[in-house]
Amino acid sequence: MLTKKQKRFLRAQSHHIQPIFQVGKAGVGEQMIRQINEALEARELIKITVLQNCMMDQEDVVEALLEGTASYIVQVIGHTIVLYKRAQKQPKIMLPES
Template identity: 40%
Template sequence: MSLTGKQKRFLRAQANELTPVFQIGKNGLTQEVVNEFDESIEKRELMKVQLLQNTDLTTTEAAAFIEAHSSIQVVQKIGKVLVLYKPSTQEKYQWYSSRLPKVNG
């Protein structure tokens, strides 16, 4: 599912008050870490991940790795923080996906 600009704007606004759930440090980003993101985002749909100063990754590299190794979408990269989104498969956790602006089509 590809998000429109309006949908990304909505999600960025919602993520404004969130605090980072995960931190990526000197050990970098591996498939196991991305799997942890996937499990955690199932109940949240939207979360922030922070890159620490001691990591060798840039936010662009981290975003590309996450999107290539999962179905999570990076909504925003700001400074050393990524905002991640993935709609939940369970209806009781679909707070953001149920409120996303609909695509006109």
């Protein structure tokens, strides 16, 4: 679980990042979860955009992403979701202590 201080730190880090995934009409599938997991391992902090034509409710998209990736939600703002997951092999982002 991320503390408020850690979320604030991660929000600041994610400000300049561009979304690298888009959830569209097909919703969140197994292949997308696999790709997001790989991206989280490489980058630790990613942005995902939910497109207007997505058939899933945005809350359902967030829930599916969290279940499938075991990551933490940093922020949901508009149609953009920011996820964080500490890399297993080489962590890059050092979170502040509580």
